[in-house]
Amino acid sequence: MTDNATAGGRIRRLPRLIIRESVRLLRHNWRRLTSMSTALVLLFLLALAALPGAMLPQRNLNVQKVSQYIAAQPTLGPLFDKLELFDVFSSFWFTAIYVLLFLSLIGCLVPRLQAHLGALRSQPVRAPRNLSRLPHHFHGVVDISHDEALTRVRQSLKGWRVAVRSEKDSEVSVSAEKGYLREAGNLVFHFSLIGLLVTVAIGKLVGYEGSVIVIADGGPGFCNTSPAVYDSFRAGSATDGTGLAPFCIKVNDFSADYLDTGQAEMFTSNISYQSGQDIATNTWKDYRLRVNEPLRTDGARVYLTGHGYAPQFTVTFPDGQSRTETMQFQPDDAVTFLSSGALRFDPPGGSFPNPDERRKNQIAIEGLFAPTASFSGTLLTSSFPDARDPAVAIDIYKGDTGLDTGIPQSIFSLNKEMINQGRLVKQDRVNLRPGETRTLTDGTQVRFDGAKEFANLQVSYDPVQQWVLVFAVTMMLGLLISLVIRRRRMWVRLRPGAGPEQVDLELGGLARTDHAGWGGEFDDLREKLVADQRSSPPMRVSM
Numbered sequence: 247m248t249d250n251a252t253a254g255g256r257i258r259r260l261p262r263l264i265i266r267e268s269v270r271l272l273r274h275n276w277r278r279l280t281s282m283s284t285a286l287v288l289l290f291l292l293a294l295a296a297l298p299g300a301m302l303p304q305r306n307l308n309v310q311k312v313s314q315y316i317a318a319q320p321t322l323g324p325l326f327d328k329l330e331l332f333d334v335f336s337s338f339w340f341t342a343i344y345v346l347l348f349l350s351l352i353g354c355l356v357p358r359l360q361a362h363l364g365a366l367r368s369q370p371v372r373a374p375r376n377l378s379r380l381p382h383h384f385h386g387v388v389d390i391s392h393d394e395a396l397t398r399v400r401q402s403l404k405g406w407r408v409a410v411r412s413e414k415d416s417e418v419s420v421s422a423e424k425g426y427l428r429e430a431g432n433l434v435f436h437f438s439l440i441g442l443l444v445t446v447a448i449g450k451l452v453g454y455e456g457s458v459i460v461i462a463d464g465g466p467g468f469c470n471t472s473p474a475v476y477d478s479f480r481a482g483s484a485t486d487g488t489g490l491a492p493f494c495i496k497v498n499d500f501s502a503d504y505l506d507t508g509q510a511e512m513f514t515s516n517i518s519y520q521s522g523q524d525i526a527t528n529t530w531k532d533y534r535l536r537v538n539e540p541l542r543t544d545g546a547r548v549y550l551t552g553h554g555y556a557p558q559f560t561v562t563f564p565d566g567q568s569r570t571e572t573m574q575f576q577p578d579d580a581v582t583f584l585s586s587g588a589l590r591f592d593p594p595g596g597s598f599p600n601p602d603e604r605r606k607n608q609i610a611i612e613g614l615f616a617p618t619a620s621f622s623g624t625l626l627t628s629s630f631p632d633a634r635d636p637a638v639a640i641d642i643y644k645g646d647t648g649l650d651t652g653i654p655q656s657i658f659s660l661n662k663e664m665i666n667q668g669r670l671v672k673q674d675r676v677n678l679r680p681g682e683t684r685t686l687t688d689g690t691q692v693r694f695d696g697a698k699e700f701a702n703l704q705v706s707y708d709p710v711q712q713w714v715l716v717f718a719v720t721m722m723l724g725l726l727i728s729l730v731i732r733r734r735r736m737w738v739r740l741r742p743g744a745g746p747e748q749v750d751l752e753l754g755g756l757a758r759t760d761h762a763g764w765g766g767e768f769d770d771l772r773e774k775l776v777a778d779q780r781s782s783p784p785m786r787v788s789m
Contacts, residue, residue: 279346280353288347295343299334302326335450336483344443351440355433362429369409370421373737377754380737382768384753387743388776395749395775396420399738402774406736413739420738431727434720441717445710451484453708459574460497461556462515462699467496470546470705491544491707493521496530500553500699508581508631513537515550515701535701545709552702555585557615557638557694563607564689567594574700575615576658582628587658588612590647608647609690610670612660613640615697619679626677636697637679642686645670732757736771751775 278284303311312332316323330337377383388395399420400408406422413419456476460467473479473487481487496518503511518530521543533541541548554577562568575587591609598604616628619637626639646669648661655661664670676684678694685691708714734757741750753775755768 276353279350280357281350282354285347285350285354288343288350292340292343292347295340296334298331302331302334304334305332344447348440348443351436351443355436355440358429359433359437362426362433365429366426370407370423370735372411373419373421373739374754377737377739377752380754380756382753382755382757384751384772386751386776388749388751389747390749391747392418392740392742392749395740395751398775399740402771403736403738416742418740420740422736422738423734424736425731425733428728428731428733431724431731433724435724435728438717438721438724442714442721445713445717448710449482449708449714451482453706454479454481454485454487454490455707456480456705457551457702458705459554459700459702460495461572461574462497462500462553462701463572464496464498467494467517469494476705491521491546492525493519493543493546494525495519495541495548495703497701497703500701502553502632502699504630504632510631513550513553515553517541519543519548546705546707549704549706550701551704554700554702555583555615555617555633555636555697556700557587557589557636557697559589559591559611560693560695561591561609562691562693563593563597565597567597569594570695572698573657579628581631583617583631584626584628585615586613587615588656588660590649590660592647592649605646605650608645608649609692610643610645610647610660611640611692612643613638617697621677624677633697633699635679637677638694639677640675640692640694641672642674642676642684642692643670644673644686644688644690734767736768738775 303315305312315332316327319326326332330339334340374380378385390398396410396418403420403422406424407426409421411419411421456470456473456479458468458476468475470490470493472490473481479487498516498518500513500515502513505511513536515535517533517535519533519541520528520530523529524531535541535548535550537550540550554574556572556574558570558572560568560570569591571589571591573587573589575585577583577585579585589611591611593604593607593609598607614626615636615638616626617633617636618628618630619635620627620629624639626637643660643665646664648655648664648670653661660670665672673686674684678684680694680696683691683693734755736756737754739752739754741752743749753768753772755771
């Protein structure tokens with residue numbers, strides 16, 4: 247009976263023991279997580295975890311490069327993909343480190359803030375019993391009264407937090423402390439770091455970034471209404487691409503300043519834009535867009551990030567109808583801007599009796615564009631990036647270009663499968679300058695009209711960007727204060743001397759942090775206290 251009762255009591259106490267042990271374990275882990283050493287380790291891990299994001303292509307920036315990497319590395323590619331190394335900054339493990347660092351910083355800074363506020367409210371600590379054990383010490387006798395000595399101590403410690411206490415046997419001790427801003431700067435630095443982490447995370451959630459190529463001819467441009475208007479678009483995790491801030495931009499012209507070596511000195515583009523009520527009233531405003539001088543409108547920033555050339559061709563079909571197209575070419579040489587690209591022309595309606603015949607008579611052009619042509623025989627290259635003597639070297643194809651197949655194609659090259667299957671047949675290879683024409687065997691004429699410049703615009707939206715700047719500045723200020731300000735303590739003990747106009751003076755100084763210069767400051771304070779002494783018994787000084 248007794249054994250059964252004892253066993254029953256243990257069973258009843260078991261849940262309480264489990265709860266108590268779980269609470270103890272949680273407290274222990276929380277203390278470990280919120281220690282400064284853990285925060286430093288997590289900060290190092292965050293920097294280490296960001297390395298794959300810089301070394302490997304990221305899917306949110308360039309899906310094509312990620313696919314090419316996986317295809318080129320059949321073993322490592324799929325493994326890296328499973329580990330989310332192509333989506334580093336949105337991966338679960340990077341987010342886990344980010345959140346743990348955030349919690350660790352808050353957990354270790356809140357107690358430090360409470361301790362600092364308590365130190366600001368409390369008086370400086372009492373003088374130690376034995377001041378001679380301190381790193382800086384002075385002991386001597388001065389020929390002044392007790393009251394005058396105390397007054398001189400107060401004047402010498404002006405700007406310090408001072409507390410005067412009476413001790414036994416008519417002794418008076420003065421406690422002084424200075425340098426509280428050091429800990430305040432340290433706290434400002436770390437809380438600003440938390441603010442920076444939070445604002446960057448919010449920016450990644452609700453922000454977006456898009457890139458679009460716009461021909462610099464004053465044409466329709468683009469309007470920020472949908473991700474579909476961009477050539478590439480990266481949205482935050484909490485952004486679905488709807489509800490974008492509406493604004494429209496037209497690129498009127500583009501100019502580049504080059505050195506004699508061909509190196510670009512400055513890019514400038516005159517644009518027109520409308521946002522807010524301007525859209526309703528169809529009012530356009532002008533702005534000069536330059537490198538590192540973005541347009542700011544409706545919380546978004548529009549940057550000029552690049553440029554290139556868009557050759558223009560006119561194809562006249564045998565029945566006399568024509569089509570004109572302008573298409574950007576991809577710069578293959580960043581110095582001379584030798585560029586490559588392709589164009590596709592669908593015959594106008596009525597040129598051929600049925601859709602099949604019309605599809606078989608589409609025209610495609612693929613080749614090179616040189617802003618300043620230089621020929622080596624028949625081979626075209628470019629000698630300068632400015633459009634001083636433009637020319638093209640092109641292959642002209644006829645047949646099915648795949649425009650109506652629904653299969654995505656690169657705007658810079660033709661579909662090689664169409665060529666290999668014989669559905670797109672090369673008709674001619676020719677070099678042309680502006681205004682020159684080549685006539686095919688069926689009477690189709692291809693004319694090179696010249697080239698226009700295009701501007702590559704990047705639209706970035708981050709509603710908390712200003713707060714990122716604020717926290718970055720306060721971080722630097724807090725770090726500067728914590729490095730410059732020195733925390734130090736001073737104690738003065740006054741005892742009655744042998745005569746009525748003598749005081750036994752003892753000083754002790756302690757630097758809370760190891761900084762050069764505290765010894766010199768202690769000596770200055772000592773000289774102020776013992777200044778203008780006419781005579782005094784020999785002083786016993788220990789430093």
